[in-house]
Amino acid sequence: MRLKARTLEALYALLLLFPFLFTLAVFFLYAFVRALYFSFTDYDLFSPPRFVGLANYLSLFRDPFFLTALGHTLAYSFVVTTLQTVLALLVAVALNQPLRGIAFFRTLYYLPSVVSTAAASLLLLWLFQRTGLVNQALSLLLGHLPHLGAFALFFLVFQTAQVFWERRRGVPVPFFDPALALLSAPLALLAAWGLGAAGVLVPREVRVEIPWLPTTATFLGIPYPLWAIILMNTYTTVPTFMVLFLAGLKGIPKTLYEAAALDGATPWTMFTRITVPLLRPVLFLVITLGLIGTLQLFDQVLFVGGSGGAPLEATITLAYYVYGNVFPSGATPRVGLASAAALFLAGLTLVIVLLQRRFGVGERGWSA
Numbered sequence: 001m002r003l004k005a006r007t008l009e010a011l012y013a014l015l016l017l018f019p020f021l022f023t024l025a026v027f028f029l030y031a032f033v034r035a036l037y038f039s040f041t042d043y044d045l046f047s048p049p050r051f052v053g054l055a056n057y058l059s060l061f062r063d064p065f066f067l068t069a070l071g072h073t074l075a076y077s078f079v080v081t082t083l084q085t086v087l088a089l090l091v092a093v094a095l096n097q098p099l100r101g102i103a104f105f106r107t108l109y110y111l112p113s114v115v116s117t118a119a120a121s122l123l124l125l126w127l128f129q130r131t132g133l134v135n136q137a138l139s140l141l142l143g144h145l146p147h148l149g150a151f152a153l154f155f156l157v158f159q160t161a162q163v164f165w166e167r168r169r170g171v172p173v174p175f176f177d178p179a180l181a182l183l184s185a186p187l188a189l190l191a192a193w194g195l196g197a198a199g200v201l202v203p204r205e206v207r208v209e210i211p212w213l214p215t216t217a218t219f220l221g222i223p224y225p226l227w228a229i230i231l232m233n234t235y236t237t238v239p240t241f242m243v244l245f246l247a248g249l250k251g252i253p254k255t256l257y258e259a260a261a262l263d264g265a266t267p268w269t270m271f272t273r274i275t276v277p278l279l280r281p282v283l284f285l286v287i288t289l290g291l292i293g294t295l296q297l298f299d300q301v302l303f304v305g306g307s308g309g310a311p312l313e314a315t316i317t318l319a320y321y322v323y324g325n326v327f328p329s330g331a332t333p334r335v336g337l338a339s340a341a342a343l344f345l346a347g348l349t350l351v352i353v354l355l356q357r358r359f360g361v362g363e364r365g366w367s368a
Contacts, residue, residue: 088240283361
């Protein structure tokens with residue numbers, strides 16, 4: 001009877017797993033085997049595959065577009081993974097404080113992650129046009145630098161006064177308490193506006209027209225269009241990883257911080273000696289997911305390189321290189337070369353993740 005029950009339980013489990021196993025077998029295992037086979041052939045979707053051995057793999061490293069795509073992919077992956085990990089951790093630490101109105105700020109900071117890729121790409125195109133919001137904001141910023149300086153000075157004065165008053169009342173608020181800043185910012189803005197209305201501060205005429213998208217110019221070796229994609233992807237991925245860090249922070253016992261405070265530890269010491277070491281499993285997850293996601297960048301490149309008019313050599317990545325060879329515009333598909341590039345990308349992703357695990361942040365928690 002027990003064997004029959006176990007058999008029935010196994011059948012139920014297989015029945016529930018069947019949709020997943022079917023998807024895995026058809027769209028992953030079968031697709032992988034087909035791609036592996038095509039990578040050793042000359043295939044154009046119309047003629048029968050012709051075996052060519054390692055010719056496709058050797059052709060990859062003779063193709064300037066592939067080498068450019070490889071450089072863009074590695075640079076993009078390094079920059080975005082670093083930025084999104086650091087920023088997500090800092091935002092999570094800030095939102096883990098017992099501040100007034102903290103639930104509102106957590107919701108506000110998480111909203112960018114619910115934006116779809118297509119919508120974010122269209123927003124990117126609108127922001128980074130020659131006359132887009134980014135250039136207009138830079139023109140406004142440079143033209144009103146005196147006003148911004150006055151605003152910052154008044155903000156510090158009002159914020160300092162409020163923090164001093166609250167601490168005299170026995171409330172241990174941090175200097176950049178969001179609730180206090182909501183009052184300091186309007187007061188500082190009003191004071192700076194008053195100086196401008198009185199003629200003490202005069203704006204300058206500045207016009208910025210940086211060609212963010214239709215250019216091959218580079219900054220730190222990375223083309224401007226790719227920088228635009230980096231900024232947009234960082235903005236949309238930080239909230240997701242922020243939630244993971246928040247979950248990890250909730251699992252750190254507060255008694256550790258209390259004991260460290262009694263020993264005279266500074267906030268920076270607590271962050272580097274308690275928070276970061278105990279978040280190593282979450283750090284490993286965030287960095288690994290970030291590397292896998294950034295190495296497979298495709299959709300933003302398709303939008304920016306098409307609708308945005310950015311040159312292909314300024315935005316191409318390995319994933320887009322695969323797509324471009326399977327579905328070329330007005331040319332014969334090169335499925336064999338695309339399959340070889342796809343397998344190279346899969347191997348590169350595996351190697352980078354393993355190297356990160358071996359020499360970077362591991363998944364094991366810290367122990368003394």
